[in-house]
Amino acid sequence: MIGEKSKGSDRDPFVWFVCKMLLTFFTVIAVDLVAVSLLTHKLRVWFPVWLDAHWATRSDPWVVYSQSYFAGIFFIPLLSVSLDRHVLRGRPGWVRPVFWTVAIGAFLPCLSWIPLRRGF
Numbered sequence: 001m002i003g004e005k006s007k008g009s010d011r012d013p014f015v016w017f018v019c020k021m022l023l024t025f026f027t028v029i030a031v032d033l034v035a036v037s038l039l040t041h042k043l044r045v046w047f048p049v050w051l052d053a054h055w056a057t058r059s060d061p062w063v064v065y066s067q068s069y070f071a072g073i074f075f076i077p078l079l080s081v082s083l084d085r086h087v088l089r090g091r092p093g094w095v096r097p098v099f100w101t102v103a104i105g106a107f108l109p110c111l112s113w114i115p116l117r118r119g120f
Contacts, residue, residue: 014086021075032068040064073110080107 037044044066048055055061080103088096 012086014082017082017086018079021078025071025075028071029068032066036066044068076103076107076110 032044042061043051043063045051045063046066046069048061048063048065051063052058052061055063055065080100084096084099088099
């Protein structure tokens with residue numbers, strides 16, 4: 001009994017990594033939604049138009065656009081590296097270059113979503 005592993009105790013490193021990323025992502029969302037909203041006295045959400053259709057034209061809106069989705073964009077390269085290490089290992093030689101071409105091609109448009117203006 002002592003030193004014996006239970007049936008489900010062997011963790012797949014890829015699954016464990018994805019779980020940690022999701023936990024981190026949802027933590028960022030929760031902190032932004034709760035803590036930053038309380039500090040700014042404005043509800044910070046991804047889609048404020050769902051709550052107030054005229055939020056962008058109001059001088060002092062009660063709901064504002066949140067940029068916590070940036071955490072998800074940041075995790076795309078980390079997820080790609082993890083997929084390369086844990087899933088693509090041992091695959092035919094052409095699979096990895098095709099994967100990285102598609103991953104980079106999909107990630108580049110995501111970078112254009114990140115606002116690079118100052119003062120936000």
